[in-house]
């Protein structure tokens with residue numbers, strides 16, 4: 001488990017300088033829409049104490065900060081110090097009064113927060129990268145307040161074989177060569193095979209229920225190439 005931990009940590013430390021630009025270019029900016037959808041499903045509202053797990057370069061945490069406003073607070077958690085350095089210095093839009101964001105370097109499998117701390121949570125493209133999904137969901141359950149909701153955004157395999165073929169082609173023939181031109185072929189070549197090992201939406205629902213979440217729904221988005229698992233801790 002430690003080897004997998006270090007392998008993933010190294011990947012995201014290495015790609016930190018190009019991570020945002022590749023996401024924007026390779027998704028034609030669509031990832032920002034997918035992240036806004038996840039924030040919407042998290043139920044985040046003014047004054048909340050919010051958590052963004054696997055926050056990376058911080059764009060999802062920033063969206064949460066706009067949602068919870070000046071009276072709220074956001075904690076962005078990631079174990080990549082290089083990603084967190086990008087997050088810390090990301091320009092914040094002054095148009096919207098936003099919450100303060102605390103950037104926390106930690107493993108989401110061992111969160112440094114008390115039980116029942118957070119009013120809402122997001123996790124963008126993190127669940128597929130942790131070595132122990134059930135443990136991650138258990139930790140998320142522990143730190144959420146009763147009645148609170150989390151939205152977990154990640155890749156998903158489309159049910160349509162044509163779209164699945166397109167997704168695999170795009171990842172192998174567009175994403176990897178683009179990353180290779182920047183010297184990150186291996187790091188991005190890891191995405192496609194990781195999808196084959198990642199639980200499908202219905203399996204994610206079962207894992208969430210096994211972690212104790214009373215409500216769990218998986219919403220395929222982007223023609224099924226992405227998905228958002230929305231889970232709520234019972235009162």
Ligand SMILES: C/C(=C\Cc1cc(O)c2ccccc2c1O)CCC[C@H](C)CCC[C@H](C)CCCC(C)C
Nearest residue numbers: 023026027028030031125167170175187188191225
């Ligand atoms: C924000 C996105 C991916 C984040 C991401 C997740 C990972 O697990 C990685 C692992 C290793 C390296 C990088 C990442 C990583 O960046 C999603 C958007 C970026 C994707 C790279 C592009 C995905 C494109 C879709 C499969 C198809 C889009 C169709 C297009 C809009 C026409």
Ligand SMILES: C[S@@+](CC[C@H](N)C(=O)[O-])C[C@H]1O[C@@H](n2cnc3c(N)ncnc32)[C@H](O)[C@@H]1O
Nearest residue numbers: 012054055056078079080083107108124125129
């Ligand atoms: C694909 S990036 C997602 C970043 C951001 N949430 C986004 O949506 O763009 C995955 C992030 O998860 C982090 N990560 C993976 N496993 C982790 C773990 N066990 N604990 C903390 N962070 C982890 C990586 O360092 C990386 O920054």
